[in-house]
Amino acid sequence: MKKIITIILLIIGLPSFGKVITGEIKKESRTDINKIYDAENNNPIEGAIIKLPAKNYSTTTNSDGSFKLGTKITAPTILSVEKDGYKPQSMTLSAEHQNSPIVVGIEKTTPQDIIIETDMIHLGDDSFSQNSAHASDFSLKSMGPFYSKEFKIKPLKEHENLYLTIGSIIGIDTPQAQRLGQSRVKTSYSSPPEIFCNGNKIAEIKINGDNQKINIPKSILYGTEFINITIKTGRNLYKRSAIDFDDIEFTNLLFEIK
Numbered sequence: 390m391k392k393i394i395t396i397i398l399l400i401i402g403l404p405s406f407g408k409v410i411t412g413e414i415k416k417e418s419r420t421d422i423n424k425i426y427d428a429e430n431n432n433p434i435e436g437a438i439i440k441l442p443a444k445n446y447s448t449t450t451n452s453d454g455s456f457k458l459g460t461k462i463t464a465p466t467i468l469s470v471e472k473d474g475y476k477p478q479s480m481t482l483s484a485e486h487q488n489s490p491i492v493v494g495i496e497k498t499t500p501q502d503i504i505i506e507t508d509m510i511h512l513g514d515d516s517f518s519q520n521s522a523h524a525s526d527f528s529l530k531s532m533g534p535f536y537s538k539e540f541k542i543k544p545l546k547e548h549e550n551l552y553l554t555i556g557s558i559i560g561i562d563t564p565q566a567q568r569l570g571q572s573r574v575k576t577s578y579s580s581p582p583e584i585f586c587n588g589n590k591i592a593e594i595k596i597n598g599d600n601q602k603i604n605i606p607k608s609i610l611y612g613t614e615f616i617n618i619t620i621k622t623g624r625n626l627y628k629r630s631a632i633d634f635d636d637i638e639f640t641n642l643l644f645e646i647k
């Protein structure tokens with residue numbers, strides 16, 4: 390008899406209960422835990438290092454890949470993930486991430502990957518408007534208007550190409566960044582940061598964002614195994630009296646041969 394009542398209750402109750410339950414699950418998942426997992430097999434990753442460099446905050450993931458952000462996100466800031474054997478990963482967090490879980494899949498490195506930089510680099514002159522893209526979260530001192538690094542690669546095979554990925558970059562005040570609402574500077578704008586490889590300009594970075602990928606033209610790699618990569622920040626195009634370099638921050642430079 391008890392069984393029958395239960396079943397009847399379930400049948401009568403389900404439609405309305407269903408709604409309530411769904412609502413509760415949604416609410417729970419909004420405050421759900423942040424997690425780092427292996428992008429290939431979906432396994433949680435323990436011991437990954439999570440950093441918010443601008444906030445001087447760092448933590449590691451638990452055995453289930455979970456982690457807590459012990460700090461409040463009010464303005465866009467870069468979160469980076471590091472784990473031995475995996476490609477460094479980063480993402481730009483905004484205030485919206487405060488109330489939704491941060492779930493990041495990371496990929497194993499291959500012998501073909503060359504990790505150039507995992508530190509946060511600040512280019513510019515430490516003089517910037519508070520309206521600049523993400524300026525409120527700049528915390529590092531500038532290393533000057535450009536960054537440069539040299540490394541060696543094996544000669545590329547015919548079918549192989551070399552790609553540079555910039556994990557995350559913030560602070561760019563170009564007209565394109567302004568149009569996207571990334572910068573609130575109204576009275577001026579800057580030229581884009583430029584990327585040089587072995588002295589050749591190969592790209593301009595016009596907008597802020599994560600995982601911007603650049604194909605290095607093979608023609609400039611012939612006959613050399615040394616790669617010099619230089620990133621120059623832009624300059625304020627409205628300032629005529631003195632040079633004002635655009636203050637930007639970036640992290641995670643990765644070269645991949647594919």
Ligand SMILES: [Ca+2]
Nearest residue numbers: 516634635636
């Ligand atoms: Ca500046």
